[in-house]
Amino acid sequence: LYRPKVPHPPGPKGLPVVGNVLDMPSVHPWETITKWGRTWGDIVYVNLLGQPMVFLNSVKAANDLLEKKSLIYSDRPSLPMACDLVHADWMIGLHRFGDEHRAMRKLAHSFMGTRAIAERFAPFVEQETARFLKMLLRKPDDFAGLIRRTAGAIILRVTYGYSPWESGDPLVELVDKVMLHFSIMTAPKAFLVDIFPILKYIPAWFPGARFKRLAAEYAPGFVAVAEVPMTYVKEQMSEGTAGPSFVSGFLEDGDLTPEKEDVVKCAAGSMYAGGADTTVSSVMTFFLAMTLYPDAQKKAQDEIDALIGSDRLPVLKDRDRLPYVNALVKEVYRWHPIAPLGLPHTLSQDDVHDGYFIPKGTIVVANIWGFLHDPDAYKDPAHFNPDRFMGSKPETDPVDVVFGFGRRICPGRYLAEQSVWLSCAMTLAAFSISKAVRPDGSVIEPEVDFSSEIISHAKPFQCAISPRSKSAEAIVLGIQ
Ligand code: HEM
Secondary structure, eight states: OOOOOOOOOOOOOOBTTTBTGGGOOSSSHHHHHHHHHHHHOSEEEEEETTEEEEEEOSHHHHIIIIITTTTTSOBOOOOIIIIIISOOTTSTTTSOSSHHHHHHHHHHHHHHSSHHHHGGGHHHHHHHHHHHHHHHHHOGGGHHHHHHHHHHHHHHHHHHOOOOOSSSOHHHHHHHHHHHHHHHHHSTTOSHHHHOGGGGGSOTTSTTTHHHHHHHHHHHHHHHHHHHHHHHHHHHHHHTOOOSOHHHHHHTOTTOOHHHHHHHHHHHHHHHHHHHSHHHHHHHHHHHHHHHOHHHHHHHHHHHHHHTOSSSOOOGGGGGGOHHHHHHHHHHHHHSOSSTTOSOEEOSSOEEETTEEEOTTOEEEEOHHHHHTOTTTSSSTTSOOGGGGSSSSOOOOTHHHHTOOGGGSOTTHHHHHHHHHHHHHHHHHHEEEEOOBOTTSOBOOOOOOBOOSSSOOBOOOOOEEEESSHHHHHHHHTOO
């Protein structure tokens, strides 16, 4: 039968066998992919050691493939290290597309899948964020640790009814370790076994099989992150002391089968892991931006003073009343999206799109950073400027893309939006953030750089954090 040859989408020409491996930088790959977009167009095709990959360089291309054709563009890559050796693929984010994934997402959706449902969490988010301010007053230099603890506290409270300790909490530390390993394992072709899957069968003592020993080291954390908090809820329930939570709500159901309990455990563990490291990155970016852009900070504080007053802290109900603060939070998401390349999707059957052939198994990556730094959509994109979202012709809302696409869109987005907004608004109301100063009076310029992992973080930086006024300090001291 005659079949006309349909070409792959255009892309940089690679070398025989290894393909484009040498073209793919490990530092800030989104910048190179954006350049490829300028040369090759919205859909760029590359081959990494025989693995076809497609990079989407416009919101339209991401919507056309990942939203409109989401039935076939919603699988995840099979990662031999993460999935076959560490067995981390019980997590929603790594789980193959199909009935189990759908069942976990359904549970997560019923728990936090709409803005209205997520609003039930407002009291927890407000209480934990207010506690964050109180701890920040005492330990301003530990702002990074306190941001991490607060994200952990919010997700652990809503998912398991667990309140972590102020520092050194075992569950916060456990999930941090697990997410570090998650980042390492999800870097493209991070381990030899990801390039040559057959290697998963060699014994751990074999020369070059370091990945096997690492897999054995990582695996228990991925079991514990699902089991330990689940056991905690069960113990609390048997003692009659369990607070309301996602897990206790389901465990109270008399008809719970062991299979359904397993789905609850995996969905809960996925939310706990997904919520631990993500909002942290956005709030750190907020602190960095406030250190560097005092005018934006002052404008937001003036708005809070004028519209909320200085005798109380903003709460989630104030969101619609603070347009500049809202614009500033949007700019935090845009300036540095926490997942610059989202999470990779995988195509589950051959597709022909716009005259190009994309084979089954292609890894499809949305260049979210590129969308949000496109000079045609955002004027002077490297500059942190909340005003771009004000006025009668605001630039496009980054929230439309930062949480991903289609049937894989972030299930925690409404909780995330609440947490990030409140951390920014409450911090702005109570504190002033500026560049740190050395004992000799010289100013410490923070380095503006972000890590290149799948969840990208601002590199550690210093800033000075102090209460804005005596009355702000008194309000923070009065927090319970
Ligand atoms: C600023 C905060 C956050 C951002 C920007 C963010 C962004 C994302 C993105 C881009 C994806 C990949 C979507 C795709 O594949 O197209 C994702 C997936 C996911 N997120 Fe979030 N996220 C955030 C916070 C959270 C929180 C707080 C939770 C948990 C409560 C969470 C849980 C998850 C899970 C479980 C997945 C995997 C979904 C799947 O594969 O079906 N995220 N997120």
